[in-house]
Amino acid sequence: MSQLASAPYVVVGAGMHGLSTAYHLAVALRERSLGSGRDVLVLDKAQPGAGATGIACGVVRNNYFQPAMAELMQACVEVWESDPAAYHYNPVGYIALGPKAQEADLVSVHERHERIGYRSELVVGEAEVDAHMRALFPDWRAQGVTVCLHEQEGGFAFNLESVQGLVSKCEAEGVRILGETEVTGFEEATDGSIVAVETSSGSVAVGEQVVVAPGPWAQRFWSLLGMPERIDITTPSGEVVRDQPMWRYWNLQEGEIQVDPLSYATADGGAPPVVHIDTDAPLYTDDGRLVTDELWGNYFKRDRHGVQGGAAPIPVDGDVELDPYPSTTNVDPTFADMWCASLSHAMKRFEGCRSLYKEARSGGVGSFTADNFPVFDYLRPNLYAILDSNHGYKMIGVGKEVTEVVLGGHSSLLYPFRYERFTTGDLHPVSNSPYPWS
Ligand SMILES: Cc1cc2nc3c(=O)[nH]c(=O)nc-3n(C[C@H](O)[C@H](O)[C@H](O)COP(=O)(O)OP(=O)(O)OC[C@H]3O[C@@H](n4cnc5c(N)ncnc54)[C@H](O)[C@@H]3O)c2cc1C
Numbered sequence: 001m002s003q004l005a006s007a008p009y010v011v012v013g014a015g016m017h018g019l020s021t022a023y024h025l026a027v028a029l030r031e032r033s034l035g036s037g038r039d040v041l042v043l044d045k046a047q048p049g050a051g052a053t054g055i056a057c058g059v060v061r062n063n064y065f066q067p068a069m070a071e072l073m074q075a076c077v078e079v080w081e082s083d084p085a086a087y088h089y090n091p092v093g094y095i096a097l098g099p100k101a102q103e104a105d106l107v108s109v110h111e112r113h114e115r116i117g118y119r120s121e122l123v124v125g126e127a128e129v130d131a132h133m134r135a136l137f138p139d140w141r142a143q144g145v146t147v148c149l150h151e152q153e154g155g156f157a158f159n160l161e162s163v164q165g166l167v168s169k170c171e172a173e174g175v176r177i178l179g180e181t182e183v184t185g186f187e188e189a190t191d192g193s194i195v196a197v198e199t200s201s202g203s204v205a206v207g208e209q210v211v212v213a214p215g216p217w218a219q220r221f222w223s224l225l226g227m228p229e230r231i232d233i234t235t236p237s238g239e240v241v242r243d244q245p246m247w248r249y250w251n252l253q254e255g256e257i258q259v260d261p262l263s264y265a266t267a268d269g270g271a272p273p274v275v276h277i278d279t280d281a282p283l284y285t286d287d288g289r290l291v292t293d294e295l296w297g298n299y300f301k302r303d304r305h306g307v308q309g310g311a312a313p314i315p316v317d318g319d320v321e322l323d324p325y326p327s328t329t330n331v332d333p334t335f336a337d338m339w340c341a342s343l344s345h346a347m348k349r350f351e352g353c354r355s356l357y358k359e360a361r362s363g364g365v366g367s368f369t370a371d372n373f374p375v376f377d378y379l380r381p382n383l384y385a386i387l388d389s390n391h392g393y394k395m396i397g398v399g400k401e402v403t404e405v406v407l408g409g410h411s412s413l414l415y416p417f418r419y420e421r422f423t424t425g426d427l428h429p430v431s432n433s434p435y436p437w438s
Contacts, residue, residue, distance in 0.1 A: 005204060006204060006205035006206075007039065007041035007205075007206070007207065008035065008039040008040075008206075008207035008208040008209075009025060009040045009041070009206075009207070009208055009209055009210075009211070009406070010041050010043065010197050010210045010211075011025075011040060011041070011043070011211045011212075011213065012042075012043050012210065012212040012213065012221075013042075013043075013044060013051065013212065013214045014042050014043075014044035014049070014050070014167075014179070015048075015049065015050075015051045015053035015163075015213060016162075016163075016166075016213075016393055016395065016399075017213035017215075017386040017388060017392060017395070017399055017402075018211070018213035018386075019042065019163065019170060019177075019399070020166060020396050020398065020399025021211050021386065021399035021402050021406075022037075022040045022042045022177075022399070023169045023170045024400040024402075025040050025402075025403045025406060025407075026039075026170065026173035026175050027173060027403075028403050028404075028407055029407075030173065032407070034407070036174050037170065037173030037175040038175075038176070040170075040173075040175045040176070041175075041176050041178065041204065042170070042176065042177040042178065043181045043197070044177070044178070044180075044181065045180070045181065045182035045183070045200070046179060046325075047179040047180070048163050048164075048167050049163035049164075050325060051214075051325055052216055052325075052366060052392075053159060053162075053163055053215065053393055054159055054163060055159065055361065055362070055363070055364045056159045057156070057254055057299070057301065057308060057310060058156040058158060058301075059094065059154075059299065059393070059394065060076070060077060060080055060089070060094070060154045060156055060157060061073070061094040061096070061151060061154040061276075061394065062094075062113065062151055062153065063094065063096040063151065063276070064109065064438065065105050065108065065109055065429060065430075065438060066373070066428040066429055067112060067429075068413075068416035068417070068428060069428065070113070072395070072397070072401075072413045072414070073394065074116055074118050075397040075400070075401070075413055076394055076396050076397035076398065077118070077153050077154060077394075077397075078397065079396045079400060080394075080396055086165035086166075086168065086169060087166075087396065088157050088158040088162045088165060089155065089156075089157040089162070090155045090156050090158075090271065091154070091155045092156065092271045092272065092274065092302075093150065093151050093155055093273035094150075094151040094154040094155060094276070095148060095149070095151070095273050095274070095275050095276065096148070096149045097142065097145040097147070097148050097277045098145065098147050098277075098279070099144050099145060099147075099278060099279050099281075099295070100146050101432050102431075102433065103124060103146060103147040104432075105431045105432050106147045106149045107124070107147070109149060110122040118151070119152040119153050120149055120151040120152060120153070121149075121150045122147075122148070122149055122150075123148040123149075124148075125146060126145065126146045129147065129148040130145075133145075133148065135267065136267060136272070136273075137266065137267065137272070137347055138267055139348035140346065141345070141346070142277055142279060142281070142345055142346045143279065143281035143345070144279040144280050145281075151273075154274070155274060157393075159393065162396075180200075180201075181199045181200060181201050182199060182200040183197055183198070183199050183212075184198050184199060185198040185224060186224070186225070186380075186383070188380070192380050193380060193381045194210045194380055194382055194383050197210060206382070208382065209384065209406050210380075210382060210383045210384070211383075211384045211385075211402060212385050212386070213385075213386040215367070215388075216325065217367070218247065218385075218387040219247040219367055220322075221385070222246065222247065222387075225379050225380065225383070227246070227379060228246060229245065229246060229247075230243050230244060230245055230246065231244055231246050231370060231422055232422075232423070233370060233371070233427075234424065234425035235427060236425050236426075236427055237425075238425060244370050246370050247367055247370070248316070248367075248368055249316040249319075249320045249329075249365050249366065249367060249368070250313040250314065250315050250316060250436060251314045251315075251316055251328055251331055251365055252310060252313045252390070253310050253311050253313060253314065253331060253332060253363050254362040254363040255309070255336055255339055255357060255358070255362050256305070256357070256358045256360045256362055257306050257343070257353045257357055257358060258305060258306045258358045259306045259307060259353070259356055260306075261302050261303065261305065261306060261307070263349065271302060272301075274299065274300070274301040275299065275300055275301075276298070276299040277298055277299075277342070277346055278295060278296070278297040278433065278434065279297075280293075280295045280296075283341055283345055284341060284345075285337055285340075285341045285344075285354070286341065286351055286352055286354065291334070291337065291338050292338070295434055296311070296312070296342065297342075297433075297435065298310070298338075298339055298342035306356070306358065307343070307350075308360075308362065309339065310339070310362075311335065311338060311342065312434050312435055313436065314332060316329055320365055322365060327364065327365050328364055328365060329365065331363065336354065340354040340357055341354075366389075366390030367387070368389050368436055369387065369389045371421075371422070371427055371428065372436040372437060373389055373391070374386075374387060374388040374389045374391060374392070374395075374398075374417045375387040375417060375419050376398065376401075376402070376417040376418070377418045377419045379419070384402060386398060386399075386402060389437070390437060391437050401413050401414045402414070
């Protein structure tokens with residue numbers, strides 16, 4: 001640790017946010033003649049991509065009902081598009097399909113897309129949606145879907161490959177990335193500023209600022225910094241909801257079927273967009289068993305060795321042992337049946353795919369805030385926290401915005417995610433989606 005005993009900027013966590021921050025900070029320091037990537041030290045208790053970023057399905061989309069999320073996501077998509085090769089980004093687009101109850105939400109998302117110049121197409125009406133989907137996939141057969149928002153931007157990226165792309169960009173700028181170094185505490189000055197980061201390998205003096213981006217370990221850092229476990233939340237109407245848990249865990253359920261990836265293509269043989277369906281049509285397995293007659297949802301994409309996707313996550317009661325990550329608890333044993341049935345419900349080509357379900361490295365635990373939206377804010381005068389509430393593989397642009405803030409500027413894109421919103425009542429609007437991240 002001796003050669004690392006100090007650094008102007010210390011970034012904790014080598015996932016999407018930590019690496020993107022380190023890279024954009026390094027570029028900004030060089031371009032503004034303020035220093036270089038040598039001034040940035042990234043610490044990770046394992047190695048780059050060891051957290052949620054390395055297990056993410058990798059979906060990049062802008063189907064967000066909340067104006068602030070939509071605007072931030074547009075900036076993120078621009079970063080993905082800036083270097084698709086390095087980020088292993090596949091701009092195949094993204095399709096969100098919903099039942100009647102979601103029509104108004106998707107209409108307003110589309111209106112916002114139009115306002116901010118994000119390319120998407122809205123299709124409304126069961127027959128119209130069916131025709132749109134059959135033009136892409138002639139064997140389309142999903143029921144109960146009356147609205148479709150087809151994003152021409154967005155798509156997906158390969159998780160560990162994109163991490164490697166960011167690592168290479170960091171290294172090319174001279175950023176030092178130190179694995180197997182666990183942050184165990186912070187040494188504070190009397191005004192609360194962080195003067196040193198304590199690690200399993202010794203102490204690192206901080207010259208300027210610390211950025212923490214701990215992913216699912218957010219709650220650990222929250223308590224390390226003495227932040228409150230329970231908070232009072234002021235709603236937009238002014239009502240105060242007292243003593244709410246600041247954090248909770250959810251289990252993300254994801255899986256894969258092993259098929260020839262090229263068998264999942266559009267009618268013209270092209271790469272298929274990522275598809276997300278929510279519907280209240282009854283869901284049956286291929287052998288006729290009812291899985292559910294309530295609202296259900298799934299998402300799926302073409303992967304390297306088949307088709308990968310997931311379904312609605314499951315909230316977890318209480319604390320979770322996160323290590324070794326990806327940790328999962330309470331995974332629904334019927335997930336594989338449900339997800340395969342949902343694929344078959346969507347397209348005939350997936351009929352019988354249950355036997356192709358593969359036990360793979362998919363799924364994991366995520367940390368969610370009290371309102372399920374990120375907290376991007378200073379928690380100490382010189383400690384900025386990127387706590388993304390599990391929205392964030394797609395949020396590759398957050399590190400670029402954080403760089404502006406860390407270097408003394410302002411980010412109007414990050415401002416709506418300040419911690420203070422829970423006391424001022426500036427909460428984000430809530431959609432009709434069953435997912436905590438829509
Ligand atoms: C199964 C799953 C699927 C997902 N799919 C998608 C998706 O398709 N699209 C999307 O946009 N988002 C998705 N997400 C969410 C997304 O993966 C996360 O929001 C995002 O990756 C978080 O990035 P991060 O950099 O904050 O955290 P991480 O990638 O988790 O990185 C945190 C790093 O901090 C390190 N660390 C933790 N504690 C310490 C410590 N004490 N000292 C030093 N280092 C420490 C860890 O080792 C880790 O490498 C998914 C999440 C899961 C779990």
